[in-house]
Amino acid sequence: MSGRVGIVGIGHTPFGRRSDATVQELAAEAFRAALADSGLDRGHMDAVVVGSVPEYHKQRSLPGVVQEYLGLTPKPTWLTEAACASGSAAIRTAWMSIKAGVHDVVAVIGCQKMTELETAEILALMGRVGEVQWESSFGSTFPGYYAMFARRHMHEYGTTREQLTAVAIKNHFYGARNPLAMFRKEITAEKANASEDVATPFHVFDCCANADGAACVILAAEPRARGLRKPPVWLSGMGCASDTMSVLRRPSLTGLGSAQAAAAQAYAMAGVDAKRVRVADVHDCFTIAEVLAYEDLGFCAKGEGGAFIAENRSYIGGSTPVNVDGGLKAKGHPIGATGVSMTTEIVKQLRGDAGERQVPDADVGLTHNVGGIGQYCFVQVLTRDE
Amino acid sequence: MFKWFGRVNHAPHTKVAEFAQHLREGRLMASRCEACGHVSFPPRADCEACLHGAFTFVPVSGRGTLHTWTRITAAPRGFEDVAPYTLGLVDLEEGGRALAWIGASVPESSLAIGMPLQVTPRLHEDVEDIRVDYTLESPKGATA
Numbered sequence: 001m002s003g004r005v006g007i008v009g010i011g012h013t014p015f016g017r018r019s020d021a022t023v024q025e026l027a028a029e030a031f032r033a034a035l036a037d038s039g040l041d042r043g044h045m046d047a048v049v050v051g052s053v054p055e056y057h058k059q060r061s062l063p064g065v066v067q068e069y070l071g072l073t074p075k076p077t078w079l080t081e082a083a084c085a086s087g088s089a090a091i092r093t094a095w096m097s098i099k100a101g102v103h104d105v106v107a108v109i110g111c112q113k114m115t116e117l118e119t120a121e122i123l124a125l126m127g128r129v130g131e132v133q134w135e136s137s138f139g140s141t142f143p144g145y146y147a148m149f150a151r152r153h154m155h156e157y158g159t160t161r162e163q164l165t166a167v168a169i170k171n172h173f174y175g176a177r178n179p180l181a182m183f184r185k186e187i188t189a190e191k192a193n194a195s196e197d198v199a200t201p202f203h204v205f206d207c208c209a210n211a212d213g214a215a216c217v218i219l220a221a222e223p224r225a226r227g228l229r230k231p232p233v234w235l236s237g238m239g240c241a242s243d244t245m246s247v248l249r250r251p252s253l254t255g256l257g258s259a260q261a262a263a264a265q266a267y268a269m270a271g272v273d274a275k276r277v278r279v280a281d282v283h284d285c286f287t288i289a290e291v292l293a294y295e296d297l298g299f300c301a302k303g304e305g306g307a308f309i310a311e312n313r314s315y316i317g318g319s320t321p322v323n324v325d326g327g328l329k330a331k332g333h334p335i336g337a338t339g340v341s342m343t344t345e346i347v348k349q350l351r352g353d354a355g356e357r358q359v360p361d362a363d364v365g366l367t368h369n370v371g372g373i374g375q376y377c378f379v380q381v382l383t384r385d386e
Numbered sequence: 387m388f389k390w391f392g393r394v395n396h397a398p399h400t401k402v403a404e405f406a407q408h409l410r411e412g413r414l415m416a417s418r419c420e421a422c423g424h425v426s427f428p429p430r431a432d433c434e435a436c437l438h439g440a441f442t443f444v445p446v447s448g449r450g451t452l453h454t455w456t457r458i459t460a461a462p463r464g465f466e467d468v469a470p471y472t473l474g475l476v477d478l479e480e481g482g483r484a485l486a487w488i489g490a491s492v493p494e495s496s497l498a499i500g501m502p503l504q505v506t507p508r509l510h511e512d513v514e515d516i517r518v519d520y521t522l523e524s525p526k527g528a529t530a
């Protein structure tokens with residue numbers, strides 16, 4: 001199959017604490033919405049790829065349960081896992097299956113129900129986010145790694161505490177305008193800086209929150225993608241790369257090598273450069289992560305990420321609006337759903353359906369979904385027909 | 387014996403288990419590839435340069451400089467009682483890095499990226515099991 005792959009339907013649950021639903025019920029909400037959006041019915045699905053991180057669920061082997069609940073057996077289904085980038089990994093897998101000519105229409109469901117774990121289970125999981133042989137044995141944590149990146153970035157480039165806070169303020173500003181976001185309130189610098197320490201220089205407000213939620217995109221091969229309810233948004237550039245798991249072997253802590261490599265691939269495949277991107281959803285699991293993304297994706301030069309946010313260049317009206325859906329920071333981070341959620345937001349933007357968060361003339365969009373501390377990164381460039 | 391390594395150990399079985407015995411005896415060891423001579427710290431059974439599978443332990447000085455650091459307040463399981471604690475990442479003079487706690491000889495107010503630090507083996511005698519690890523100490527205050 002040498003043609004393009006289009007996104008023909010999107011669905012998205014509210015993110016947050018969803019004590020009202022099981023994970024398969026969340027998946028069904030997103031899938032039903034995506035079907036309605038596409039005008040297809042479930043019988044048209046050739047396969048379902050689930051993006052999720054299994055250790056956060058009581059339910060094991062999730063795709064089997066989701067497939068049964070959606071009434072899609074005996075169609076093929078499987079799980080794709082790449083930590084916090086599981087959602088984009090699932091989209092890439094579905095895209096590959098269509099490019100290979102194996103399937104024509106594939107649903108991708110990112111879903112996660114994180115709040116069903118007990119605090120003790122979460123503490124135990126927290127203790128094994130890093131490389132366990134040489135790092136976790138010293139009590140390293142996920143915020144701790146990004147905090148070390150932040151301190152090094154501050155040292156090399158003069159990035160400031162205020163600039164990190166400005167990322168959180170922006171993302172909450174847009175989260176307040178996104179009905180699907182977990183946190184729908186603007187914040188002030190005073191409030192952010194008064195929040196508890198997590199891992200210096202980070203406070204609570206530098207960190208995204210665990211959440212429940214699901215998002216779904218339906219992908220179709222080019223001829224099939226046309227003539228449906230809405231014009232397709234094309235997966236025009238698909239990049240994917242890795243970096244070391246361990247900070248002990250990581251060449252640089254002031255950028256993610258995986259993101260730089262994935263972005264270069266995606267731009268080359270789509271035939272665009274960073275300046276052509278009108279709107280982006282990036283992986284702001286911590287405030288510094290968004291600053292690194294500005295630089296790794298080429299929205300600004302290396303070391304200028306702090307100034308980029310300080311000058312409001314990632315707000316609507318700036319040179320590259322970023323995370324105008326609230327980002328992980330305000331929208332919440334139901335791990336496996338996050339990458340799929342990013343893609344749904346860019347599809348909305350490229351369709352002109354983003355309401356008060358609409359970026360004018362958004363015809364080229366980008367997603368940047370990072371797994372762990374950068375061991376995986378997936379970058380998509382999305383385009384629409386004129 | 388690698389179960390001795392670290393306050394919380396998730397990987398007791400490894401081909402570089404003797405590292406912990408050396409550490410217990412006060413020696414900090416790297417691995418050296420028997421094929422290409424590449425030295426790795428932390429040690430690896432399989433060479434990171436050529437993926438050869440035979441190695442020997444060689445001593446390293448543990449001298450390094452601080453690359454970055456953080457003080458952890460929100461601690462994971464096994465560390466709740468000892469938080470806050472400060473993690474430092476050092477670039478080692480002989481190559482490689484170490485991640486460890488900043489030791490008692492280095493006040494937090496003195497921490498500065500680029501400062502010299504000494505990776506120092508530590509034997510915990512305050513717990514019933516044998517526990518070994520290393521801390522990052524002031525080169526002057528180091529006991530190794």
Ligand SMILES: [Zn+2]
Nearest residue numbers: 419422433436
């Ligand atoms: Zn070798």
